[in-house]
Every structure is written in structure tokens, then in C-alpha cells.
Amino acid sequence: MSYLGVGVSPGNVSGSTTKMKLIDRKVRVTELILRCLVCVLALVAAILIATDVQVREIFMIQKKAKFTDMKALVLLVVVNGIAAGYSLVQAVRCVVGLMKGRVLFSKPLAWAIFFGDQAVAYLCVAGVAAAAQSAAFAKLGEPELQWMKICNMYGKFCNQVGEGIASALFACIGMVLISCISAFGVFRLYGGSKSRPSSRW
Amino acid sequence: MSYLGVGVSPGNVSGSTTKMKLIDRKVRVTELILRCLVCVLALVAAILIATDVQVREIFMIQKKAKFTDMKALVLLVVVNGIAAGYSLVQAVRCVVGLMKGRVLFSKPLAWAIFFGDQAVAYLCVAGVAAAAQSAAFAKLGEPELQWMKICNMYGKFCNQVGEGIASALFACIGMVLISCISAFGVFRLYGGSKSRPSSRW
Numbered sequence: 001m002s003y004l005g006v007g008v009s010p011g012n013v014s015g016s017t018t019k020m021k022l023i024d025r026k027v028r029v030t031e032l033i034l035r036c037l038v039c040v041l042a043l044v045a046a047i048l049i050a051t052d053v054q055v056r057e058i059f060m061i062q063k064k065a066k067f068t069d070m071k072a073l074v075l076l077v078v079v080n081g082i083a084a085g086y087s088l089v090q091a092v093r094c095v096v097g098l099m100k101g102r103v104l105f106s107k108p109l110a111w112a113i114f115f116g117d118q119a120v121a122y123l124c125v126a127g128v129a130a131a132a133q134s135a136a137f138a139k140l141g142e143p144e145l146q147w148m149k150i151c152n153m154y155g156k157f158c159n160q161v162g163e164g165i166a167s168a169l170f171a172c173i174g175m176v177l178i179s180c181i182s183a184f185g186v187f188r189l190y191g192g193s194k195s196r197p198s199s200r201w
Numbered sequence: 202m203s204y205l206g207v208g209v210s211p212g213n214v215s216g217s218t219t220k221m222k223l224i225d226r227k228v229r230v231t232e233l234i235l236r237c238l239v240c241v242l243a244l245v246a247a248i249l250i251a252t253d254v255q256v257r258e259i260f261m262i263q264k265k266a267k268f269t270d271m272k273a274l275v276l277l278v279v280v281n282g283i284a285a286g287y288s289l290v291q292a293v294r295c296v297v298g299l300m301k302g303r304v305l306f307s308k309p310l311a312w313a314i315f316f317g318d319q320a321v322a323y324l325c326v327a328g329v330a331a332a333a334q335s336a337a338f339a340k341l342g343e344p345e346l347q348w349m350k351i352c353n354m355y356g357k358f359c360n361q362v363g364e365g366i367a368s369a370l371f372a373c374i375g376m377v378l379i380s381c382i383s384a385f386g387v388f389r390l391y392g393g394s395k396s397r398p399s400s401r402w
Binding site for chain 1: 330
């Protein structure tokens, strides 16, 4: 027997429940698409930066620019690796949930997913911000501190780093949207029944 | 007449509603305290960094280190100024809501506060990450790129910047917690009535 609000006739109950299920399904499909996108974009970012090498001959000395020369780029590769792996696991969980027509988890797991998404989203934002700051130094230099720009010597290296940071930025935006969806997913489980007008938040 | 779930006897309804109101009140007080903390910490961070100056004489030339020499520090001062102002406005809204015993806003405003909190939280994380990256360069230098460290010459300046970044980091953590509270606040408004076991998210 299904417990539904007093004063709600069975007729329009099944209507509103079907509508809720439709919204549920759309939200889950959106979540799945976003997670696959983040997985791909984060992977592309990590590969672009990790495989970026340029060798220059300066005063007869061979100089090699690689991503390990800058700690922020190492951080960005690690963060995007984590984001890609995490998104892959979550995408599999979404597919299984959609196929079974019922998600596999309870409130505690909804909380775990929410915290996981928040943590990865903030990690991505921090990683991209630090890498972008380093790239700005490399591109523009910092005359006040006598830090020379290097992109005039390693143009190709810097361009590929720029592409990697752009891809990481889009992965970041995807993670931020996903963390809103998982917030929606967990906090609506705490919704009082609709009939409590006085307790509007 | 209050519309409550079928099968719920009036006796334990007022009990559960009072419990909900208690939780509501605790969440709001926590939110108010966090917003005041973020306001103070962000203000301290902005002031510490904006007022940080050190003059050194190097080879008979007076050299002055100030926060405008590093773009990331300018960004951090601006971001923390925004966070402090935003938190002050929100704190006033919380106090008014608590005094009136009813919050002043509807779903759209709950959404606006949620997006505002998310935006400021991510802005704070990006600002702190970029500033921390710049501080790391200043403290350790980047030998591979021939960027010299500068904190050995401007120790006092760097220490005060470090204190400012630490304060900004705590303000950041506060904003992240607040954005979880406002997510709770808005998404639980979409909670179906508790009686829909099959649609667990």
C-alpha cells in the first residue's frame, strides 16, 4: 500500500509520481553524460600535459622542456588522473543503476557520492588555478621579480600545455555541475512532505 | 487544515514537526556562525596581504616589495574582499530570518543563495590555489626555469603573505561548508513525500 499525502486523490497521485520518475530519469541520464564527458576531458588533459616535450639547442647545449619541470603541471596531471578514474567508476555505477531501473545505494552512499563529487570538483578547481597561474608566469614572466618568460623559447611546449589546461578547465566545469546534481540527489532525501508550507527554507 | 501524510496519527505529527524545526534552527545558527567567521577571516586575509610592504636596500638601491608585484596576490585580495562583503550581506539576512523566525525567501531565492555560495566557494578555492602556487615559486624558486626565490631577501614580506594565505584558506573551508548548507537548504525543498520508498535516489 503506498502512503501518500492526505487529501490527494489516487487519480492525480500516479500522475505526479510518473512525472517525478521522468525527472529522475532525465537527471540520471544527464549525470551519466556529464560523468563520461569529465572522464574523457580529464584523460585528454592528463595525456596532453604528460606527453608534452620540447628540445631546444641554446648556446650549443640541448635543453629539454618537460612537464615535470613545473610542480603545478605535475599536480594537474595527478588531479586529472584522479578525476578521470573517479568519473569512470561513477559512470559504471550510473549505467548499472539505469539498467536496473533502481539506484543501488542508500542515504549513506548518496552522502559518500556527494562528498566524493565535491572533493574532486574542488581539487580540479585548485589544480587548474595553480596550473593557470604557473602558465601565466611562463607566458608573461614576472618582471618585478626578474622571472623571465619561457614560452618565447618553448612555444610548442607552452601551446600544448595551454590545450591541456583548457581541457582540464572543461572537465572542472563538468565536475562542478555533477556536484550540484549529487547535492540534489542527497539533500532531497531530507525533504519534509510537501504539505509543510510554514517550514519553507 | 494541515495536509500531512496518510497513516500518520496527529499525535506524533507535532513531535516530528518540532524535531524538524529544531534541526532547522540549529542549521541556521550554524550557517550564521560560519558566515560571520568567513567574513572576518576573508577580511583579515585581504588586509594582511594588501598592507604587506618591505623595503630592502640592494646594491645601494632601495627596493620595495608590495602585493601588487604579483598578480596572484592582487587576485587573492579581490576574491577575499568579495567573500567578506558577500558573507556580511548573507549574515544580515540570516539574523533577520532568525529574528523573524521565518526565512524571507522562496525557492528562487534559495536557488540564488545556493549559486552565490557555490560561486564564491569555487572563487576562493581558485584564488588560494593560484596564490599558494605563486608563494611556492617565491619561497622555493624554480631552478629548471631559472626563476630565483625571493623570500630569502624579503623574509618579512613573505611571512605576512603566508599568514594572509592561511587566513584565506580557512575562509575557503568555511565557504565550502556553507555551500553544503545552502545545497541542503534548496534541494530538500524538492524532497518527494517520505512515503515514496521505490524512488530512493
